[in-house]
Amino acid sequence: MTKAPLLQIKNLTVAVGEKLILRDLELTINAGETHVLMGQNGTGKSTLASAIMGSPAFDIISGEILFEGENITEESPDKRARRGIFLSFQNPEEVPGVTLENFLRTAKGAVTGEKPRLMQFKKDLRVEMERLGVAETYAARELNVGFSGGEKKKAEILQLLTLNPKLAILDEADSGLDVDAVKTVSEGVSRFRNEGNALLIITHNTRLVEGIAVDRVHVLENKKLALSGGAELMRRITDSGFAGLQTNPDAPRGAPKGDTQ
Amino acid sequence: MSGEDKRALIPDEPDDAAREMYDTKGVMKPRFQVSSGLTSEIVSAISDEKGDPPWMREFRQQSLAVYNETPPPDWGPPLDGLDMEQIITYVKPDARMEARWEDVPEEIKDTFERLGIPEAERTGLAGVGAQYDSEVVYHSVKSEVADLGVVYTDMDTALKGEYGEMVRQHFMKILPPREHRFMALHGAVWSGGSFVYVPDGVEVTIPLQSYFRFNAAGAGQFEHTLIIVGKGSSLHFIEGCSAPKYNVANLHAGCVELYVGEGARLRYSTIENWSKNMYNLNSKRAVVDKNGIIEWVSGSFGSHTGCLYPMSVLRGEGARMDYTGITFAGAGQNLDTGAQVVHAAKNTSSRISAKSISKGGGKSTFRGGITVAREATGCRVSVSCDSLMLDSRSRSDTVPVMDVRCDDVDIGYEAKIGRISEQAIYYLMSRGISEDDARAMIVNGFAEPISKELPLEYAVEMNNLISLEMKGNT
Numbered sequence: 003m004t005k006a007p008l009l010q011i012k013n014l015t016v017a018v019g020e021k022l023i024l025r026d027l028e029l030t031i032n033a034g035e036t037h038v039l040m041g042q043n044g045t046g047k048s049t050l051a052s053a054i055m056g057s058p059a060f061d062i063i064s065g066e067i068l069f070e071g072e073n074i075t076e077e078s079p080d081k082r083a084r085r086g087i088f089l090s091f092q093n094p095e096e097v098p099g100v101t102l103e104n105f106l107r108t109a110k111g112a113v114t115g116e117k118p119r120l121m122q123f124k125k126d127l128r129v130e131m132e133r134l135g136v137a138e139t140y141a142a143r144e145l146n147v148g149f150s151g152g153e154k155k156k157a158e159i160l161q162l163l164t165l166n167p168k169l170a171i172l173d174e175a176d177s178g179l180d181v182d183a184v185k186t187v188s189e190g191v192s193r194f195r196n197e198g199n200a201l202l203i204i205t206h207n208t209r210l211v212e213g214i215a216v217d218r219v220h221v222l223e224n225k226k227l228a229l230s231g232g233a234e235l236m237r238r239i240t241d242s243g244f245a246g247l248q249t250n251p252d253a254p255r256g257a258p259k260g261d262t263q
Numbered sequence: 264m265s266g267e268d269k270r271a272l273i274p275d276e277p278d279d280a281a282r283e284m285y286d287t288k289g290v291m292k293p294r295f296q297v298s299s300g301l302t303s304e305i306v307s308a309i310s311d312e313k314g315d316p317p318w319m320r321e322f323r324q325q326s327l328a329v330y331n332e333t334p335p336p337d338w339g340p341p342l343d344g345l346d347m348e349q350i351i352t353y354v355k356p357d358a359r360m361e362a363r364w365e366d367v368p369e370e371i372k373d374t375f376e377r378l379g380i381p382e383a384e385r386t387g388l389a390g391v392g393a394q395y396d397s398e399v400v401y402h403s404v405k406s407e408v409a410d411l412g413v414v415y416t417d418m419d420t421a422l423k424g425e426y427g428e429m430v431r432q433h434f435m436k437i438l439p440p441r442e443h444r445f446m447a448l449h450g451a452v453w454s455g456g457s458f459v460y461v462p463d464g465v466e467v468t469i470p471l472q473s474y475f476r477f478n479a480a481g482a483g484q485f486e487h488t489l490i491i492v493g494k495g496s497s498l499h500f501i502e503g504c505s506a507p508k509y510n511v512a513n514l515h516a517g518c519v520e521l522y523v524g525e526g527a528r529l530r531y532s533t534i535e536n537w538s539k540n541m542y543n544l545n546s547k548r549a550v551v552d553k554n555g556i557i558e559w560v561s562g563s564f565g566s567h568t569g570c571l572y573p574m575s576v577l578r579g580e581g582a583r584m585d586y587t588g589i590t591f592a593g594a595g596q597n598l599d600t601g602a603q604v605v606h607a608a609k610n611t612s613s614r615i616s617a618k619s620i621s622k623g624g625g626k627s628t629f630r631g632g633i634t635v636a637r638e639a640t641g642c643r644v645s646v647s648c649d650s651l652m653l654d655s656r657s658r659s660d661t662v663p664v665m666d667v668r669c670d671d672v673d674i675g676y677e678a679k680i681g682r683i684s685e686q687a688i689y690y691l692m693s694r695g696i697s698e699d700d701a702r703a704m705i706v707n708g709f710a711e712p713i714s715k716e717l718p719l720e721y722a723v724e725m726n727n728l729i730s731l732e733m734k735g736n737t
Contacts, residue, residue, distance in 0.1 A: 055693050058685070083695035095690040099708025105694075108704070112695035144708070161694065 007071070008033045008169055008200050009054065009087075014065035016046075016053050023049040025225040026065070031169065036201040036214055038236055041222035042244050047204045048092060050222065051173045054202075055089040056082045069169070084113050086168030090158040090175045096146040102157060103127060103141040106164050113165050130163050133193075135186050151178040159190040170194060171202045176210040184209045208240050221247065295355040300348045303327060306451050309353045313419060313454065318431060326440040326450025333444040340568045340597040340628075345542050350483040350514050352452035363403075394455045394475045394486060408467060414460040415471050418487050421458035430458065433489055437548045437576070438518045445516040445544045449485045453518065456486035459500060463493035463524070470499040470532075470718060475517075483514040490521045490529065494552075497528040501718060504535045512567070514542045521549035523557050525579060530558040534721050536728055537566035539595060544570050553579030553608075560716045561588035563600055564728045572630055574603040577611035577642075584613045589713040589725075592625030592657070593732050601630035601662075606639040606672075615646045618713060620706060621657035622732065628660045633667070633674070640671040650680040651709050653702070703733040 009031040016024040023046040031037050041047050052060055054067060056079040067075045069085055077085075097105070106127065111117030118126075128138060134156050146154050155175055162170050172191065176184045188210050195201060195214060203211060219236045221229040221244065229235070229247060239247065295312055297305045306327050310320045335342055394417075404415040414426060421430050440450035457473045475486060492498050504515075515537065523529045529549070537543055543566040549557040557575050575584035586602040604613040619627040629648045650659035661678045683705055691701035707714070707726050714722040 057689055059689070078698065079689060079692040080695055080697050080701075083693055089693055091690065091693075095684065095687045097687050097691065097705060097708055099711030100704055105691075105704075108700075109691075109694035109696055112697070112700075165694065 006033055007031070008035075008069065009202075010066075010068040010071075011054070012066045012068070014050075014053065014067065015063040016049055017061045017063050018049070018059065019061075022063070022225065023060070024053070027226045029220070029227060031200050031202060033168070033200055034197045035217040036195065036203065036211070037218045037220065038211060038216050039202060039204045039220050039222060040206070040236065040239055040244075045222045046225060047222050048173055051089055051171045051202070051204060054082075054171060055079055055087060080112070083109075083165075083167070084115075086113075088162055088165055088167035088170045090155075090162055090170065090172040092173040092177065094146050094154045094158055096144075096149075098144050098147050100145045101142050102145050102160075105145050106161060109161070110164055113167070127160075127164065130160055134160055134163075134190055135183075136160060152180070152183045155179055155187060156183070156190075159187050159194075162194055163190060166194070167199070169200050169202065171204070172210075173204045174206070175203070176205055176207070181209070188213060208236055211236070293354045295353075296351055297353045299351045301327070301330070301350075301352060301448070301451070305352065309452060309454065312353070312355065314423070316423065316427065319422065322435075323451050326447050329440045330444060330447035330451055333441075333447055335444050339570055340599050340626075342542065342544075342568065344512050344567065345514060346512070347448075347514075349512070352483045352485065353454055355454075394473065404471070405469075408469075408471075411465045411467070412462040413465060413467055414458065416458050418456040418458050418489065419454075421489070426458065426460060429460065429491070430489065433491065433520060433522060434487070435518065435520070437520050437522075437550055438546050442546075446518065446546055448483075449487070449516050449518050449546070452483065453485040453487045455484075456488045456517070457490075458488075459490040459492075459498065461490075461492045461496045461498050461527075463495060465493070465496045467496070467498045470501050472501040472503065475502070475504040484517065485515075486517045488517070488519040490519075490531075492521075492523050492527040492529045494524040495526045496524065499530040499532065501721065502531070502533045502535075503721070503724075504533070504537065512540055512542060513538070514544065515566075516544045517546070519545070519547040519573075521547075521557065523549055523551040523555040523582075525552040526554045527552070528556040528558070530560065531573075532560040532717055532721065534562040534564070534717070534725060534728075535566070535569075535571075536564045536724075537569075539565055539567055539593075541566040542568045544568075547571070547573040548576065549574070549584070550576045550578055551582040551584065554581040555579060556583045556585070559584070559586040559588065559602065560713065561586070561600075562713060562717070562721075562725050562728075563588070563590045563598055564725075564732070565596075566598065567596060569596075569598040569600060571599075572601045572603050572632065574605065574632070575613065576605045576607060577613065577639075578605075578607045580608045580610055582608060582611045586613075586615045586617070587713050587716050588617050589710050590617075590619040590627050590629075591729065591732050592619070592621045592627040594623035594625060597626045597628075599628045599630065601628075601632065603630075603632035604634070604644070606633075606635040606642045606644070608636075608639055610641040611639060612643040613645070615648075616712065617646075617648045618709065619648075619650045619659055620653065620709065620729075620732075621650070621659050622653040624654075624656040624658075626658045626660075628662060629678075631661070631663045631665075631676075633663075633665045635665075635667040635669060635672050635674075637668040640669055643673045645675040646677070647675075648678040649709075650678075651683060651706065652680070653683050653706070655682075699734065703730045706733060 007030050011029040014024055014027040039047050066073055074082055107123050136156050175187055192214055216233040219231055220227045297308050306323050310323055435450055438446055440447040551557050559573050563569055584604055590598045590600045592598040602615045615631055617629050619629055621627040631646050633644055648661050652659050659680050687705055688701045707729050714725050
């Protein structure tokens with residue numbers, strides 16, 4: 003099976019204010035692949051996620067982001083979302099007065115170009131909420147307002163499954179979750195994943211990706227992907243930490259893995 | 264419909280035609296109007312035209328005298344743009360008061376049809392009144408409500424008919440002309456408005472609605488609404504207002520007097536949507552007897568300058584007031600709103616929840632006025648005020664004034680002023696929602712505690728108005 007590049011990041015340099023966070027970063031994610039991004043705290047993993055999503059808080063100094071071959075470097079986040087990019091936020095915003103259901107239906111309409119029919123949408127949403135162990139009453143709750151950390155993460159996965167993007171970036175979708183909740187989130191992510199879409203998972207541990215076939219693992223260090231490898235790299239990191247790694251700046255950085263799955 | 268469903272009705276796309284709907288001028292020619300400015304002759308002419316009873320004739324002249332000796336208020340937003348010499352105080356449409364919608368003249372009917380008034384009546388109101396310029400052109404009340412003894416009519420009919428004495432006993436008794444210049448002006452030139460009387464022990468389960476449409480340029484509007492709710496009764500009264508846009512200043516100085524009897528409950532809901540040349544200097548006041556409840560739900564949109572501070576006088580033990588209001592001040596607008604409450608008896612309670620939004624250099628001020636009398640022990644007061652500024656040019660102020668004369672009182676006050684969260688906008692945009700829609704969604708969400716208190720069609724209208732205001736690029 004030939005894989006088409008879904009996301010291509012070329013020589014990306016990102017700053018916030020005067021501070022350089024990423025320098026000449028390269029990453030390619032093909033349709034059908036799952037990538038894991040690791041790295042110590044403060045190395046810029048969330049910055050990379052935000053840059054792909056188009057957050058206005060960061061400045062792209064140079065480089066390009068291509069999605070399905072098109073340059074989206076200057077595009078606003080809503081346009082990127084409509085192309086099929088999704089970011090599960092580490093700390094999702096609270097939006098008072100907007101119900102989870104109304105928000106999701108509006109968002110679904112925005113990404114598909116057609117607002118879903120109310121009754122069918124309600125039904126589908128209830129099914130997915132039950133699978134994720136989110137109480138039905140949350141549909142009428144204000145978006146993320148008063149949600150616990152775990153509920154916010156589940157609500158992000160609910161959004162992922164509802165919007166069904168082509169590329170999902172999960173920024174620490176498992177942080178702060180108990181074992182059962184990580185399993186629920188992980189199962190939700192598995193349900194999303196298919197041959198045509200792709201995942202970029204930012205995480206510190208392997209539990210989230212148990213049951214998900216990982217194609218590439220990248221380590222972010224010194225403002226770039228210092229090390230890339232297969233799934234085994236992840237185990238090495240969780241066993242011995244980042245300190246024991248031999249990072250090689252000349253290692254193939256995020257190169258497509260080839261045809262083997 | 265439940266609150267949840269209402270929220271689902273936040274419009275996807277604000278209707279471009281919507282602002283036009285309010286701004287479009289009617290083509291109706293007035294039958295009679297006084298010349299601009301204010302003299303004893305003009306006031307007499309209004310009395311003649313209306314066929315005032317002698318006491319009202321005199322009341323108008325006395326009010327005029329008070330007006331002439333009362334200086335304009337020395338606080339609040341500037342009123343320099345308001346030249347009373349240019350204001351026409353009385354514009355009578357060429358129409359009689361009708362009880363059947365079919366009989367209302369076409370041009371006026373058109374205006375109201377565009378605003379959805381008869382439609383509102385068909386869909387679940389106990390009664391509807393419609394005022395065009397200075398006079399009421401239509402009033403109807405469902406027979407099952409009338410059969411309970413509920414009176415809902417225009418003020419002229421009430422003044423001259425069987426309830427004339429009741430009107431006389433209550434008219435401008437809680438909003439006296441001496442209180443300030445614009446109340447005095449109102450006393451002199453008032454016309455139109457509604458009279459509602461709910462006898463003791465009657466629960467009116469469906470709302471009554473009055474709609475005021477002011478069409479004439481350079482005119483003043485001075486409608487008077489008088490509502491008397493008897494012991495143990497309940498009523499929900501809805502008032503909607505709009506006016507088309509002219510380049511000359513218009514003045515609205517209406518009065519609303521509400522009498523809430525022992526154990527009675529009155530909810531007074533308003534959406535005011537004025538054109539941006541309007542000086543809206545409206546006065547509203549309620550007196551509440553023992554264990555009675557007054558609830559205000561108020562949305563203030565449009566107008567150039569607005570001063571609106573509904574007051575509740577809790578004079579009976581255990582009386583309660585609840586105020587929920589929102590103000591949206593856009594470019595060139597100075598909206599000074601708030602709520603006042605006088606705790607005059609024991610164990611009375613009040614809750615004020617005010618929100619304001621300012622955008623494009625608009626100025627929004629909240630004034631809370633709380634007075635607790637010495638004898639009003641055991642009362643509870645809770646004030647919260649939440650302001651959202653959509654840009655750095657806009658302004659939002661809160662002016663709490665509290666005069667508390669006894670110790671045994673529980674007072675809570677909370678004020679928050681904030682900017683719209685750029686992070687929240689980004690979050691919504693990351694889900695495919697455009698920036699404009701994301702902003703409108705956040706602002707509608709901010710207003711949601713108010714819209715959920717409104718009847719459905721008004722909640723939808725309010726969401727539409729917010730989306731319209733949000734679309735303006737100023």
